[in-house]
Amino acid sequence: MTDELAWETLDSRVAYECPGFDVVHDEVRLPDGTETDFDYLSEPPAVVVLPFTSAGDVVLIEEWRHAVGRVNRGLPVGTVEPDDDDLTAAARRELAEETGHEAGRVEPLTTVEPANGIANSVHHYFVAHDCEPTAEQDLDFNESIRVVESGYEEFRAAVRSGEVRDGRAVLGVLYYETFEE
Known part of the structure; x- marks a missing residue:
């Protein structure tokens, strides 16, 4: 019907x-x-990863975002490939490709349609635990990414103050804070 x-x-x-x-x-x-x-x-679906080290710090990326003309601090995000049957495996892959970190454990957080009035985008959010820098970054030709680790409370405060403006990062922190902690 x-x-x-x-x-x-x-x-x-x-x-x-x-x-x-x-x-x-x-x-x-x-x-x-x-x-x-x-x-x-x-656009194809994407995975968004909120990655924590064993010490409780968060692994972030700083990336040039040409549309807004500045370096953006946020979470690792990557496209789900057509042959990705396992979204958790896609999240692990994108975390390693963008940051060089591998996770001990990855758990689903939520799935959202971030702009369904103008786009068919679907973002699958994950939390990664016990992340360690044991892989090599494998960036796409059009990615300029710097990896940084930050205390989670510092990152949370940057989100709250509006210093971090990336919608995927903001939503990931808000959802994590609201439903997971």
């Missing part, structure tokens, strides 16, 4: 594609019969 609020897609095409995402253009019919168009960002 279709929900009375559902839009009917009459036609759909990729209007623009680039590494990492596409812009999709849909022709749609609204519930009142109006026909219009709707564009949205389409």
Whole structure:
């Protein structure tokens, strides 16, 4: 049964594609019969990792974010590959690739659609425990990442003060604080 609020897609095409995402253009019919168009960002699902060392520090990345023109401090994040059947394994892989750290234990935290009014993005959050720098970073061609460790309370305070503005990092800390600690 279709929900009375559902839009009917009459036609759909990729209007623009680039590494990492596409812009999709849909022709749609609204519930009142109006026909219009709707564009949205389409990207593969991602894993977001809140990684803790054995000492309780958090492993963070500092990365140039060209859209906002600054270095951003946040959590390791990576794309779920088409052959990833195990999201926990994907989280472990992305943690190692971006930070060179491997986790003793990885647990799911939550799954969110961070911007479902304009994108089909899905982010799967994980908490990684007992992380140690035992791997080599394996960055994509377009990644400029510096790995830093921070006291968790210091990172939490930076999130609270607005110094850390990356939405994925902010949501990860808020969810962890609200439901896990």
